[in-house]
Amino acid sequence: MPTTPTDTSAVTGTPVTVARAALDALRRQQAFAAADEAALDGLIAVRPPARMPRPDPVWDDAVVLVHDVVGERYRRLVLATDTIATTALAGQFLMITVPSRGGERILLPRPMAIHRRHPEQGTVEVIYGVAGRGTTALVDVAVGESLLVTGPLGRGFEFPCPAEPDAAEASGTEPQPARTALMIGRGVGVCAIMGSVEDAAAQGVVATVVLSGRSWANLIGLSDCAELGATVIPVTDDDGSSALPALGELLRGLFAATPPDVILVCGAGVLARLAAELGDEWGVPVQVSLEAHMACGLGYCHGCAAPVATDPAVEGPLVCVDGPVFDAVLPIAAPAGGDNVAG
Amino acid sequence: MTIAPPRSTTDARRVFFDARPAVAAVDLSVRIGGLTLANPVMPASGCFGPSLGRLIPVTELGAVVTKTVFGTPRGGNPAHRLTEIRAGMVNSVGIPSLGAAGYLTGQHPLYLALGVPVIVSVGGHRASEYAPVVRDLRGAGDAYELNVSCPNLDRDGTDIGSDPDAIGKVVRAVRQETDKPVIVKLPVLVSSITDCARAAEDAGADAVCVANSIPALPLAPDTRSPLLGNVIGGLSGPNIRPIVLRLVWLASRAVQIPVIACGGIETADDALDYFSVGARAVQVGTASFGRPFAMVEIARALQERCLAAEVAVLAELIELWRD
Numbered sequence: 001m002p003t004t005p006t007d008t009s010a011v012t013g014t015p016v017t018v019a020r021a022a023l024d025a026l027r028r029q030q031a032f033a034a035a036d037e038a039a040l041d042g043l044i045a046v047r048p049p050a051r052m053p054r055p056d057p058v059w060d061d062a063v064v065l066v067h068d069v070v071g072e073r074y075r076r077l078v079l080a081t082d083t084i085a086t087t088a089l090a091g092q093f094l095m096i097t098v099p100s101r102g103g104e105r106i107l108l109p110r111p112m113a114i115h116r117r118h119p120e121q122g123t124v125e126v127i128y129g130v131a132g133r134g135t136t137a138l139v140d141v142a143v144g145e146s147l148l149v150t151g152p153l154g155r156g157f158e159f160p161c162p163a164e165p166d167a168a169e170a171s172g173t174e175p176q177p178a179r180t181a182l183m184i185g186r187g188v189g190v191c192a193i194m195g196s197v198e199d200a201a202a203q204g205v206v207a208t209v210v211l212s213g214r215s216w217a218n219l220i221g222l223s224d225c226a227e228l229g230a231t232v233i234p235v236t237d238d239d240g241s242s243a244l245p246a247l248g249e250l251l252r253g254l255f256a257a258t259p260p261d262v263i264l265v266c267g268a269g270v271l272a273r274l275a276a277e278l279g280d281e282w283g284v285p286v287q288v289s290l291e292a293h294m295a296c297g298l299g300y301c302h303g304c305a306a307p308v309a310t311d312p313a314v315e316g317p318l319v320c321v322d323g324p325v326f327d328a329v330l331p332i333a334a335p336a337g338g339d340n341v342a343g
Numbered sequence: 344m345t346i347a348p349p350r351s352t353t354d355a356r357r358v359f360f361d362a363r364p365a366v367a368a369v370d371l372s373v374r375i376g377g378l379t380l381a382n383p384v385m386p387a388s389g390c391f392g393p394s395l396g397r398l399i400p401v402t403e404l405g406a407v408v409t410k411t412v413f414g415t416p417r418g419g420n421p422a423h424r425l426t427e428i429r430a431g432m433v434n435s436v437g438i439p440s441l442g443a444a445g446y447l448t449g450q451h452p453l454y455l456a457l458g459v460p461v462i463v464s465v466g467g468h469r470a471s472e473y474a475p476v477v478r479d480l481r482g483a484g485d486a487y488e489l490n491v492s493c494p495n496l497d498r499d500g501t502d503i504g505s506d507p508d509a510i511g512k513v514v515r516a517v518r519q520e521t522d523k524p525v526i527v528k529l530p531v532l533v534s535s536i537t538d539c540a541r542a543a544e545d546a547g548a549d550a551v552c553v554a555n556s557i558p559a560l561p562l563a564p565d566t567r568s569p570l571l572g573n574v575i576g577g578l579s580g581p582n583i584r585p586i587v588l589r590l591v592w593l594a595s596r597a598v599q600i601p602v603i604a605c606g607g608i609e610t611a612d613d614a615l616d617y618f619s620v621g622a623r624a625v626q627v628g629t630a631s632f633g634r635p636f637a638m639v640e641i642a643r644a645l646q647e648r649c650l651a652a653e654v655a656v657l658a659e660l661i662e663l664w665r666d
Contacts, residue, residue: 298392303434313416
């Protein structure tokens, strides 16, 4: 994982020099984000129709039971919402409407992955990074207040999923559910995979979970994985362990004898590409959860078409209803020699 | 700090459905040409889809309005397609469309199943493109809303709806194809909303809808780079309300046909603002994203306001402000 360029505090000089350095840093961040998104190019494929029916979404006034700080950059909400807690599937998300307070009006709800489901308590957990106007305003919501939430939404991880249904059909045997899984999450993207860590624990699937973040203090999911009995591989930018070559080498070594039955990934385009490469080498399916700007979460605003190259007359799949989880498959390489012209 | 979780046996959506008002002795109905709507509240095109019907009792709305249907399929614009800035929501989705044939098979049955009148929004990039879409819809829909806020390829991309002659041409051609009510959805940036509304009325339109989102360019506050893939988009939300109120007031004075107001409506009070300057119906767009039940809440509140004022017809309530 390349280190996200951020720190400009050391820059000194005239105000113009400082301003220029700050702007350069922002532009580098932007370029970094664009490169990360570009890593998804050609990687995203819509999965065949789901075998599992999705729960009906509801909206609810969810009382905030806990609203605390996680690491240096994140906040955790525990929300009382019985219907959603009992119906949500792993990898599904909520739209959270940020209440108006003070002068700041936030019009659009914010999509957030369901981090934990506690059906017996009627609660769900959500972790968010404080990044823009919406999440900054959300910080002010106090315990005891309620939040308008809509969910559960989207097509989550299909896991434990049968190995290659086509192959199963060809061989005439029933698809075998996964017995082992590799799950990779970075930053707040860890939340999207945590539901699958819960499912793995409940179904006796052996889960190995890579938790990636900028620093140890900013790793999400350590205590959750400990509680759920998953094997954790923590990697961070500040000690270099999150760098892609190092992580790739580690995982290839770890699974050299027996690859996992499935790979789930969320939180960075470059990690999705690494997962797709590993999946290709090992011959195992890879599912990736994507983020997108969206307004409705239900498929009607069409704000969130996924980055899938298609005919300009055909809209790409929508992250909110066709995803957020898609198959990640390495694009078929163009034949050597350069000319990729169909005969 | 932790408080004990209150165990609910249901969710707020269910409670809202169950709170459906008994049939009240208040007449909120509105006529658009030959079509009578049970109440004057409907969604703005693009801000509704059949999937919202799972979250709200759609039968409490006056009508639904589809996403704009073009003659042939379109994919829409690159990401990001929408953003939110301090001024409001800005979108440049680019109206992906299945085309008329795709709409008929893929979407229309889902709209029909909602059980309220379906107003099909129709788009085109030339004045000549609208009537063929209406023809290809083969009578599907209870009314047509002509989205003339599309770049006119015959005139360097200026909105068709900013040119009274082009509006007249579009409406006359569509009139040849259907006897159903025709609504013209006018854009905000016009030199004279009066001339545009009159052009629609003179050509045989049954209503005008005022207005669409306001052309805008949202920038990231720190890097000053564009926030939308298409760079420019349309601003919507409560901040555009006073701008559209002026347009609705002007249009209502210019034409006899109903004016449907669309611009930043979030509450029954916002709707009553528009009614007080002459609107006969309202469309709700951006508000439904943050509060999916906003439209139904407005329809219920209008009924309650009439009951509280002891008037039998919405028009009587509006008259109170005109005295």
